[in-house]
Amino acid sequence: MSLRSPxxxxxxxxxxxxxxxHWYAQRVTAAALVxxxxxxxxxxxxxxxxxxxxxxxxxxxxVSSVLAVLFVAVAAYHANLGLQVVVEDYVASKGTRLALxxxxxxxxxxxxxxxxxxxxxxxxxxxx
Amino acid sequence: MAQxxxxxxxxxxxxxxxxxxxxxxxxxxxVLLSFCFFLLVYWLAAAAAGPDAYAGALRCFGSxxxxxxxxxxxxxxxxxxxxxxxxxxxDLGYGFELKTARKSGxxxxxxxxxxxxxxxxxxxxxxxxxx
Numbered sequence: 001m002s003l004r005s006p007x008x009x010x011x012x013x014x015x016x017x018x019x020x021x022h023w024y025a026q027r028v029t030a031a032a033l034v035x036x037x038x039x040x041x042x043x044x045x046x047x048x049x050x051x052x053x054x055x056x057x058x059x060x061x062x063v064s065s066v067l068a069v070l071f072v073a074v075a076a077y078h079a080n081l082g083l084q085v086v087v088e089d090y091v092a093s094k095g096t097r098l099a100l101x102x103x104x105x106x107x108x109x110x111x112x113x114x115x116x117x118x119x120x121x122x123x124x125x126x127x128x
Numbered sequence: 129m130a131q132x133x134x135x136x137x138x139x140x141x142x143x144x145x146x147x148x149x150x151x152x153x154x155x156x157x158x159v160l161l162s163f164c165f166f167l168l169v170y171w172l173a174a175a176a177a178g179p180d181a182y183a184g185a186l187r188c189f190g191s192x193x194x195x196x197x198x199x200x201x202x203x204x205x206x207x208x209x210x211x212x213x214x215x216x217x218x219d220l221g222y223g224f225e226l227k228t229a230r231k232s233g234x235x236x237x238x239x240x241x242x243x244x245x246x247x248x249x250x251x252x253x254x255x256x257x258x259x
Binding site: 027030031033034037038041044045047049050052055056059068072075076079082083086104107108111112114115117118119121122126127 | 155158159161162165166168169172173175176177178179182183186205209212213215216219247250251254255256
């Protein structure tokens, strides 16, 4: 038996029953980003310099490239989850809200793909 | 017509405290970091595009305006990371007592600024030369 009113059901109001997985994914990606974020900053600090050669050398090592791909992908996912909550909380107009949610998702997916592809190109030695 | 006494919406009568400043800062820093994510991707894509594109990216990162954005990004990164860990402890059910939450809030805010300054100093000294 559902406790939702028939009118509420027709209007699509109330819980969509998907909130828990969003909440959980945000925490799991947060925990992953604590480790990946620390790794990223420590790696930057231990680069021999900011030159092109040193960055390419760094991302050529298997460990760095795997972690860099993970960092880009997980950061994009976590950013999307977070921006979604912010947009849903502060944007009242339904149309603007939907437009912003879709725009965030598109921009982050495209950026994540560009970032992952860049790391892979370096890792596979496409970049001189 | 006289209005009946109605309960007010919480934001109309809650006292502003630094704990809710910390909370809203977590969101603001998160939004800033989302923008910085695009800078990270630009940096990686420039490295993958070759030395010339990479040199252009370094020039862009070295400009005063971008440096301000990067410093803001670094502050956001340190704060969001430390306060994020604080929130993960909350989610596990620890540190919710008023006293503990206030103390950890102060600790996180101070530690974030210190950490950001240290990382900025290290990165600037370390990477600045070659860039």
